[in-house]
Amino acid sequence: MRFIFALVCALFTLSAQAQTSPAAQVECEAANQVLIKTCLAKLAPQAEQDRLNAEAAARAMMKNLDRATGRPEALPAFEQGTKTFRAYRQAHCAWIGKSFAGGSGAGIAELSCRIDLDRNRAEELSRFYMQ
Secondary structure (H helix, E strand, O other), X not given: OXXXXXXXXXXXXXXXXXXXXXXXXXXXXXXXXXXXXXXXHHHHHXXXXXXXXXXXXXXXXXXXXXXXXXXXXXXXXXXXXXXXXXXXXXXXXXXXXXXXXXXXXXXHHHHHHHHHHHHHHHHHHHHHHOO
């Protein structure tokens, strides 16, 4: 019984944390796929720019850290993490699109995935460098 209670509490906490920003597809809820695609196409550049801005700020912070410590470790680690994230984003969202088996919603799902991951990455990085 304790296990179930702990599991329910953990799931509640995770769902509360995950609700920081709505999924792009939910934000673009519309009557048809054309309107959803149009909405997502407007959101995508801003989400990507937010991620790029957050990466630039974190990169500058890592550069300063390496300079202050005299050990060039933080910036290369950050660059590797960024490269890995981008590969993950590409592969994961491609999988999401393929999971629609060529259906008409595949493009919407893939674009929505990229927007959500860009937003999440920007938020994660900003929490790190804003501390």
